Structures are given as C-alpha cells and as structure tokens.
Amino acid sequence: MTEPTSFIYSGTELDLFATARNWKSYWTRVIDPYLGQNVLELGAGIGATALALKHRSYARWLSVEPDSTMVQMVKQAISAGSLSAHHEVVCGTSQDVSGDQRFDTVLYIDVLEHILDDRAELQHVASLLQPGGHIIIVAPAHNSLYTAFDKKIGHHRRYDKKLLQAIVPEGFDVHRMQYLDSVGMLASLANKLLLQSDSPTLGQVRFWDSVLVRASRLVDPLCGYRLGKSIVCVLEKPAQPSKK
Numbered sequence: 001m002t003e004p005t006s007f008i009y010s011g012t013e014l015d016l017f018a019t020a021r022n023w024k025s026y027w028t029r030v031i032d033p034y035l036g037q038n039v040l041e042l043g044a045g046i047g048a049t050a051l052a053l054k055h056r057s058y059a060r061w062l063s064v065e066p067d068s069t070m071v072q073m074v075k076q077a078i079s080a081g082s083l084s085a086h087h088e089v090v091c092g093t094s095q096d097v098s099g100d101q102r103f104d105t106v107l108y109i110d111v112l113e114h115i116l117d118d119r120a121e122l123q124h125v126a127s128l129l130q131p132g133g134h135i136i137i138v139a140p141a142h143n144s145l146y147t148a149f150d151k152k153i154g155h156h157r158r159y160d161k162k163l164l165q166a167i168v169p170e171g172f173d174v175h176r177m178q179y180l181d182s183v184g185m186l187a188s189l190a191n192k193l194l195l196q197s198d199s200p201t202l203g204q205v206r207f208w209d210s211v212l213v214r215a216s217r218l219v220d221p222l223c224g225y226r227l228g229k230s231i232v233c234v235l236e237k238p239a240q241p242s243k244k
Contacts (some may be wrong), residue, residue, distance in 0.1 A: 004034045015046065016202060020209040024052040026217055027109075027138050027180060027232060032056075034134045034175070034234050036104030040064070042094050042125070043111030047074040050083055063089040064097060094125050104133040113139050113155045117165040126169040132239045134175065137164065141179055141231040149199060164233050175236040180226030183215040184208055186227045197198075 017023075037059040041049060047070075061084065065071050066152035090096070106125050115121045125135065127160040140150065150158065157163065161177055168174060179185075185203045187208060200208075220228065 007177055012127070015199065016205050018046065018048045018081070019202070020205060020213070022209045022213040023181070024048070026213060027230070028052050028055075029181065029231050030178075031035055031136050031175075031234065032139070034136055035106065035213060036133060036166050038103045038130075039105045039107060040097065040101075040103040040125070041107040041109075042130060043072055043108065043114065044070065044089060046070050047077050047083060047089075049107065049109045050074070050087060051077070054083065058084070058086055061087045062097075062101075062103070063087065064092055064094065065089065066093055085131045094128075097128060099127065101128060102130045104130045106133070108135070108137045108139070110138060112137055113157055113159065114151075116156055118156075122167055123169050126172065126237065129237045131237055133237050133238075135169075135172070135235040137231075137233040137235075139164075139233075141185070141229055145192055145229060147188075147192050152199070156219040159188045159229070159231050159233075164231065167244065168235055171238055173238065174233070174234045176232065176234040178225035180220060180225065180230045180232060181213060181216040182219050182229075185227055185229040186210055219236055 034054065035056070035058075036209065039058055039061045041063045044050065046066035047063070048065060050061060063074055066072065068091050071089055071091045074083070074087075076081045078085070078087050078089070106129055110119050112121070120134065129135065137159075140155065142160055143158045143163075146155070146158050164177065165174065216228070
C-alpha cells in the first residue's frame, strides 16, 4: 500500500452508536448470506462492524481506515483477542489497497455517504472483487431526512434506491436493495421537523435501539421493506463466463 494521507475523524457518534446492539443484529442478519471468506472492510472506524460480524470465521478480514487513532484502537482489539488473529487493519482508503489483491466481499457499512465521489469509489473497488463476489452497502436513507447531524458528521448525502442504482458499477447485478427501520424513519422525520437536533443523546439512541428498532423488525416485513431510515444494497459481480 502507498502511504495514506493523514486524516483525523472529528465525530463522536461512532462511540454512541456502538451501543446499538439491536440495530446491529438486525442488519447483520440481512447481509449475512452474502459474506464471503475474504472480506475488505472500508471505513473500519473503531471496529464496531467487525465485532458485529465476528459470529463466523473468515480466512482473511482486511479493515481499512483513514483515521490513524482509530486504526490503533482496532489493533488493540486484535491484540486483546476481541477480534480474530486473521483480522488485519491498515491506515488508508480503498486507493491504498494493492491492485493485485482480491476479495469476495467488500463492505461499506455507514461509510459510502462520507465519500464525495461515490460512483468512482465503487468503480475502483469493483476491480478488487472476485467474480461472483459482493459489494455490501448499508447507508442512511432519503435525502429528505438530511439534517444538521448528517452535515456535522460529514455525510455528503443520504441514499434512496434511485441514487444507488445510478452508481452501480457496469456489469454488476443488484442482488438485493431494501429499506430497514420504518419506525425509526418516523422518529427521524420528527427530529427533522420538530426537534432539529444536530446530535442525538445516549438516551435517544438507547430508546431508538431498544424500542423503535424492535418495532421495525415487526413492521418492516408488513411494509414490504419499502420504508426505512436506512438502506441495504447488495451488488454482485458476474461470474467469469465459462470457457467453451
């Protein structure tokens, strides 16, 4: 890898939302069927995603994170045994991943919305993915819900199905695209229209996770996963054509 550009993340919401165990359990169950053995996680943060997905073993898990302080936190988790010895973490971005490496899963869990040129980003990682592999995206949904909090933590946008469809790399199939957390979406709308808060409190996060997410797990299927404050997208790289 090349030497990454220095980056310091200024947000504190990673620690706040690390406590959202019901939410993590919800989306991990949705993406679990698409996880392979060789995973590239972009935007590792403090390691919360890797911890949420450690219920299975992997041949290799490479976390890439531009904030050097967070990289050290993930390294400490590996040393302490909280993360597997097969887990690697490096400081940088997708541009710093060697082009001769191949993965069967690329993860963007609450990350793609932070990247200015999201189309170019996905086109780049497409070359790092093995045929038949998956790009998995979990992101905040609906620009109509964009608030001061989104701006504060560096979100360039929120996504809907149309926006994600527009940046799918050429040749890739949309294997799955759906919204999650319909009840939480109502709470987000109330915050935007009434509270207009630029930072959720720990109490608000705990209420959302313990009450609203649990309600959404019941309501979302009834809505056909057509409503939600988050969106999940799974893109599949076509397998290589068989030789005749």
